[in-house]
Amino acid sequence: MTLKELAKRCGVSVSTVSRVVNGNNNHAASAAVANKIWQMVHETGYIPNSYAQGLKMGGTQKSPPKAISLACIFARTCDRESGQFFSELFRIIEQECAQNKCKVTGIFPAFEQKKTSSALKIQDVDGVIVMGRCSKNLLQNLKKQCKNIIFVGLNSLKDNSCDQVICDGYEAAKTAIKHLYQLGHTRIGYIGEQSEEARYRGYYDAMKELKLPIEYHHIFNTHQSIKGGYQSGIKLLQAAQHPTALFCANDITAIGVIKSLQENGVEIPKDMSVISIDNIEMSQYCSPMLTSINIPREDLGRFTVKILLDRIEGGHTTPIKIDIPFTLIKRESSAQFKNI
Numbered sequence: 001m002t003l004k005e006l007a008k009r010c011g012v013s014v015s016t017v018s019r020v021v022n023g024n025n026n027h028a029a030s031a032a033v034a035n036k037i038w039q040m041v042h043e044t045g046y047i048p049n050s051y052a053q054g055l056k057m058g059g060t061q062k063s064p065p066k067a068i069s070l071a072c073i074f075a076r077t078c079d080r081e082s083g084q085f086f087s088e089l090f091r092i093i094e095q096e097c098a099q100n101k102c103k104v105t106g107i108f109p110a111f112e113q114k115k116t117s118s119a120l121k122i123q124d125v126d127g128v129i130v131m132g133r134c135s136k137n138l139l140q141n142l143k144k145q146c147k148n149i150i151f152v153g154l155n156s157l158k159d160n161s162c163d164q165v166i167c168d169g170y171e172a173a174k175t176a177i178k179h180l181y182q183l184g185h186t187r188i189g190y191i192g193e194q195s196e197e198a199r200y201r202g203y204y205d206a207m208k209e210l211k212l213p214i215e216y217h218h219i220f221n222t223h224q225s226i227k228g229g230y231q232s233g234i235k236l237l238q239a240a241q242h243p244t245a246l247f248c249a250n251d252i253t254a255i256g257v258i259k260s261l262q263e264n265g266v267e268i269p270k271d272m273s274v275i276s277i278d279n280i281e282m283s284q285y286c287s288p289m290l291t292s293i294n295i296p297r298e299d300l301g302r303f304t305v306k307i308l309l310d311r312i313e314g315g316h317t318t319p320i321k322i323d324i325p326f327t328l329i330k331r332e333s334s335a336q337f338k339n340i
Contacts, residue, residue: 003017003018003021006037006040006041009040010033010036010037010040012029012033012037016029016033016037017037020033020034020037020098021037021041021098034095041094067101067102067103068100068101068102068103068126068127068309068312069102069103069124069125069126070097070102070103070104070125070126070127070128070129070305070308071104071125071128071129072090072093072104072128072129072130072131073128073129073130073131073138073142074086074090074131074132075130075131075133075134075135075138075153084251084252084278084280084281084282085250085251085252085278085280085295085297086131086132088280088281088297089131089297089300089301090131092297092298092300092301092302093129093301093304093305095301096302096304096305096306097305100305100306100309102305102309104129125146126146126148126312127146127148127149127150127308127309127311127312128142128145128146128148128149128150129150129152129304129305129308130142130149130150130151130152130153131152131153132153132155133153133155133196133197134151134153134155134157135196136158136159139157139159139162143161148308148311148312149162149163150162150163150164150165150304150307150308150311151163151164151165151166152164152165152166152300152301152304153166153169154166154167154168154169154172154198154199154277154295155169155196155198156168156170156198156321160319160321161319162319163307163308163311163319163321164319164320164321164322165300165303165304165307165321165322165324166321166322166323166324167295167296167300167323167324167325167326168198168323168326169197169198169199169202169277170198170199170201170202170205171326172199172202172277172293172295172326173198173199173200173201173202173203173206173247173249173277174202174203174205174206174209175293175326175328176202176203176247176275176276176277176293176328177202177203177206177207177210177247178206178210179275179291179328179330179334180245180247180273180275180334181210181212183245183273183334183335183336183337184336184337184338185243185244185245185273185337186212186213186244186337187212187213187215187218187243187244187245188203188207188212188218188243188244188245188246188247189215189218189219189220189236189243189245189246189247190203190204190218190219190220190246190247190248190249191219191220191222191228191229191232191233191236191246191247191248191249191253191254191257192220192221192222192224192248192249192250192253193221193222193223193224193249194219194221195221197249199249199250199277200249203247215243217239218236218239218242218243220232220235220236222253224249224250224252224253225252225253225256226252226253226255226256226259227256228253228256229248229252229253229254229255229256229257229258229259229260230256230257230260231256231260232253232256232257232260233256233257233258233259233260233261233264234260234264236257236261237260237261237264237266242271242272243272244272244273244337245272245273245274245275245334246272246273246274246275247275247276248274248276248277249276249277250276250277250278251276251277251278251279251280251282251283251290251292252278252280252282253276254274254275254276254283254292254333255282255283255286255290257274258274258286258288258290258333268288268333269288269332269333269334269335270335273291273333273334273335273337274290274291274333274334275290275291275292275293275333275334276290276291276293277292277293277295278292278293278294278295279292279293279294279295279329280292283329283331284331288331288332288333289331289332289333290331290332290333291328291329291330291331291332291333291334292329292331293326293327293329294326294327294328294329295324295326296324296325296326299324300324303322303324307320307322
C-alpha cells in the first residue's frame with residue numbers, strides 16, 4: 001500500500017493524506033476527513049516509510065534524524081478485530097502518535113510471539129505499547145527486547161516495573177453489580193472470561209460483599225466476543241432457573257447475549273436486565289440501548305503515548321501508573337426488578 005493508493009481510496013489528495021498521517025499540520029484536514037483517513041490506515045495496515053518521508057519532491061536532502069518508532073502488542077488470545085474497544089483505542093493511539101510526529105510501525109497479536117519478536121528487531125522500535133491483559137511470560141519476553149514499555153487496559157499489572165495507564169476493570173465490575181443490586185436484582189449471572197480477568201474478580205467480590213448467591217450455573221466462561229456471548233446466552237436458557245440480571249464482561253459479549261435471548265422470547269429488560277463494560281459506539285445503537293460502564297478511550301490513548309514518549313526522551317525513569325476514572329451510562333437494558 002502506497003501513499004498514492006491510500007489517497008485514492010480516501011478520495012483526497014496525496015498531500016492531504018501525507019499531512020494527516022505525518023502530523024505535519026494540526027489543521028491538515030477536517031475532523032471528518034482525518035477520521036476517514038485514519039480508518040483507512042487502520043483497515044489497510046498502511047505503514048509510512050520514514051526514509052521516503054525524508055526526501056523532498058523534485059530534489060534530495062540528507063536523511064533526517066530517525067523518528068521515534070513505537071509498536072503495539074495486542075496482548076490477547078485472538079486478533080484485535082474481534083474487539084471493537086481495542087480497535088478504537090489503537091486508532092486513538094495512531095492519531096496521538098501522528099500529532100507527536102512519531103510512528104506506530106506495527107501491531108502484533110501476542111500469541112504469535114516468534115513473529116512479534118522478529119518484527120520488533122527488524123523495525124528497531126524505541127518503545128512498546130501493550131494493549132489488553134498481559135501474561136507474565138509475554139512481559140518478560142518484551143523486556144528482553146525493549147526497555148521502554150507501557151501497558152494500557154482494564155487489568156492492572158502485578159509487575160510494577162512498567163508504566164501503566166489503566167481504567168480499573170475490577171472496580172468497574174463492582175459498580176455494575178451494585179447498580180443491578182440497587183435496582184432490586186439479587187440473582188445476577190456473569191458471562192465473559194475468568195482466568196486473570198479483573199472484571200470477573202470484581203463480579204465475584206461484589207456478590208460476596210452484598211451477600212448475594214453466586215450460582216455457578218449462571219456463570220459462563222467464554223471468549224469475549226459476539227459469538228461467545230450468543231452461545232453463552234443459549235446455554236443460559238437451558239438452566240432450570242434463570243437469573244433476573246446479567247453482567248457481561250464487555251459490550252460485544254452483551255450484544256451477542258441479548259441477541260440469543262431475544263430470539264428465544266426473552267424480553268430485555270422486562271424479563272432480564274443486562275449491563276456490561278466499555279460503552280463502545282455500538283452500545284447506543286442496539287435495541288434496547290445497552291447500559292454500560294464507559295471506559296474513556298481518548299484519555300487512555302493520549303496518556304499512553306505521552307507517558308511512553310516522556311520515558312523514551314528521558315523525562316522519567318520511575319514507573320508511572322495512571323488510573324483513569326470510569327462512569328456508569330444508564331440506558332434501556334437495565335431496569336427495576338419486578339417480582340411477578
